[in-house]
């Protein structure tokens with residue numbers, strides 16, 4: 001490892017020169033506005049660049065400044081986030097905007113330590129905002145950098161264990177202690193995203209090949225053994241009345257504030273019905289380490305509404321913030337049962 005630290009100046013120079021010629025022109029790279037960078041970073045957590053780009057543009061049209069976001073309703077924010085999933089990111093973004101506007105007089109924190117005090121901002125995101133918006137020498141290690149550095153350093157420890165992670169963060173911290181931290185962090189990220197790819201990296205065209213210690217890049221990064229994916233079943237129901245659909249505002253952690261099809265409570269009557277009747281439709285979706293099978297049953301409109309339940313006009317459904325699996329389920333169910341049933 002020592003050998004790599006001793007060549008750090010040359011390593012920075014090679015990587016920065018390559019990035020200036022080959023780096024992608026991503027929309028958030030064309031700005032120093034910390035609000036825009038915050039939006040992009042939260043969207044990019046758990047979502048691919050190509051998916052994020054149209055959302056990023058739409059978001060900034062809807063909430064052009066941090067002030068616009070701070071004064072928006074939560075339901076408007078969740079609606080704008082719809083389709084990106086992991087809605088806590090949207091809530092955290094909204095909370096960050098409120099804190100910066102109301103408690104900091106719209107002054108954005110510029111140092112990673114201050115940024116870390118905001119909701120949803122971890123070590124990586126704090127470093128990304130500090131370096132990309134304020135050119136601070138704050139290290140970043142995301143999945144792309146983790147992969148590239150573990151290969152460059154030939155790191156044999158699991159990167160998701162404290163000691164392995166520390167090696168990468170220490171290297172990233174030394175690497176960025178130089179002029180142009182924004183450029184250096186962007187270059188390292190780009191290397192992982194476009195050259196040092198998962199699976200088979202493009203070593204033949206790698207700008208830092210001469211610094212790379214691994215002889216077996218495909219075996220890196222090493223990780224601890226994964227927990228197996230678990231299966232879950234969630235039963236909900238579809239009830240329609242005079243062109244309206246019954247929805248329930250979720251209070252659970254996963255989708256708090258979003259509208260879902262009502263939960264089919266597991267009592268003896270519904271349990272027996274579920275055993276006898278097939279669901280109107282089923283679909284599966286992944287979430288964290290689960291694969292959820294969502295079963296939708298058709299039910300008569302209930303005589304009284306449960307807690308958080310409201311009838312929504314079908315024609316306005318697109319304006320209601322809903323998690324994607326439930327919106328998909330409603331669309332498919334409506335195709336299946338047709339408009340006459342909906343109006344019945």
Ligand code: SF4
Pocket residue numbers: 148151152195196197201202203204206207208209212213214217
């Ligand atoms: S030489 Fe290959 S493994 Fe090493 S950093 Fe470059 S792309 Fe990654």
